[in-house]
Amino acid sequence: MRAAVQRVSRAQVVVEGEVVGRTDRGLLVYLGVAPDDGPDDVRYICDKIRHLRIFPDAAGKMNLDVAQIGGGVLVISAFSLLADARQGRRPAFDGAAPPALAEQRYEEACRALAAELPVAKGRFAATMAVESVNDGPICVLLDSRRVL
16 A cells, blocks of 8 residues: 655645545645555554654644644545556556455555544545645655655
């Protein structure tokens, strides 16, 4: 399981002209699922997202996590995080889980995060317009298999 985690001032996702998810100060998370990802991968990635200390404390050092600043999380399903573009110019998406499994793991991750944080979501398998104001910018890549 892979996640691209961005610190944001605000973010929202729009599907067919309708805002389906939004957060103010917090995290925008693009989440990709591999075919062999299981519950352990969900736990690992959610724990990392929840406790990632990328928000500044009073001294300006990145010592606070999203819960400590009272922030929320907007989670977007993104199969393209599993793309392989090492050969040729068109990415291959063989590394992404089939839609049924990807949706299951995506929903599990959203539920796990929602147990501790305000969570908004995109719409699985929809064409989405994601709007964000990155804060920093800070963007951290996470991988439950630690291959990044």
